[in-house]
Amino acid sequence: MPRRPPDRGGADAERHLAHPPEPDDVRRRLREHPDAKGMLLITSTDWGTGADVGGVARVCHEFDVPLIVDEAWGAHLPCHPGLPAWGMDAEADLVVTSVHKMGGAIEQSSVFHLQYDRVSPEVLRQREDLLGTTSASTLVHATLDGWRRQMVEHGRELLDTALHRAERIRAAVAGLPGLVPMDQEMVDAGLAAAFDPLKIVIDVRGLGISGMQATEWLRVHRNVDMGGFDTCRVSASITHADDDRTEQILLDALRARRKGRLPRTAATGTTVRTLGPGAGTGHAAA
Numbered sequence: 450m451p452r453r454p455p456d457r458g459g460a461d462a463e464r465h466l467a468h469p470p471e472p473d474d475v476r477r478r479l480r481e482h483p484d485a486k487g488m489l490l491i492t493s494t495d496w497g498t499g500a501d502v503g504g505v506a507r508v509c510h511e512f513d514v515p516l517i518v519d520e521a522w523g524a525h526l527p528c529h530p531g532l533p534a535w536g537m538d539a540e541a542d543l544v545v546t547s548v549h550k551m552g553g554a555i556e557q558s559s560v561f562h563l564q565y566d567r568v569s570p571e572v573l574r575q576r577e578d579l580l581g582t583t584s585a586s587t588l589v590h591a592t593l594d595g596w597r598r599q600m601v602e603h604g605r606e607l608l609d610t611a612l613h614r615a616e617r618i619r620a621a622v623a624g625l626p627g628l629v630p631m632d633q634e635m636v637d638a639g640l641a642a643a644f645d646p647l648k649i650v651i652d653v654r655g656l657g658i659s660g661m662q663a664t665e666w667l668r669v670h671r672n673v674d675m676g677g678f679d680t681c682r683v684s685a686s687i688t689h690a691d692d693d694r695t696e697q698i699l700l701d702a703l704r705a706r707r708k709g710r711l712p713r714t715a716a717t718g719t720t721v722r723t724l725g726p727g728a729g730t731g732h733a734a735a
């Protein structure tokens with residue numbers, strides 16, 4: 450596995466990906482910027498790759514600055530031992546999580562978790578007051594509490610099921626020529642320190658198309674919206690809310706895209722043009 454040069458700031462040239470910074474990257478930057486007031490770390494990324502949060506936290510604390518973790522995609526992390534550590538267990542000072550993403554609360558259910566004394570709770574509340582609504586939503590609070598309770602009572606089994614589902618999907622995708630799912634090989638020196646197995650990240654370059662083209666095709670022809678995409682890949686998140694039906698929809702759509710099938714629509718008898726290498730957006734053609 451190629452090692453990441455120390456001054457490339459997380460760039461993975463082979464995959465055209467940027468990984469979260471490593472503790473030594475952070476130490477170097479904090480030395481270069483002694484006036485820095487804190488460190489903001491985004492982990493896990495949209496591609497499921499995660500930082501060594503504990504290592505970065507310890508470096509920040511050597512410099513006596515707080516580590517703030519944007520863990521928007523990590524609401525599920527504390528709820529199962531088979532998942533990467535969440536920021537609060539890894540000594541971050543402040544963790545911000547969108548419970549509506551990988552958790553089960555309604556939209557706008559983002560929360561702070563705070564520990565230690567590097568971030569003042571009063572200052573945090575004042576800043577939050579500047580940006581937040583003065584009209585708290587009972588729905589938001591009720592779904593947050595419902596999610597918390599569901600995870601305490603059933604989190605382990607629900608996430609066990611989701612993890613098995615994700616593994617099954619990854620294995621099925623690995624069997625489709627032209628599609629390469631990302632897996633734990635991302636966790637290596639110089640690459641990522643953790644990988645969230647609930648992210649199904651698929652390199653589509655073997656089909657001769659970009660992730661943008663694959664996403665457009667899946668949306669137009671299969672009504673499947675991918676969670677993320679770039680020039681090389683697409684990604685989908687599996688959560689406790691997925692079931693056999695959604696698993697099948699995703700796999701059927703990927704199989705259809707791989708084959709470059711030209712389905713005839715029953716209603717109109719029109720042929721749907723698929724994306725070929727270097728083609729633009731797929732369109733329905735009479």
Ligand SMILES: Cc1ncc(COP(=O)(O)O)c(C=O)c1O
Binds near residue numbers: 519522546559
């Ligand atoms: C890394 C990251 N941080 C923050 C956000 C915004 O989160 P919220 O929906 O809680 O405003 C997103 C949204 O996709 C995100 O991906």
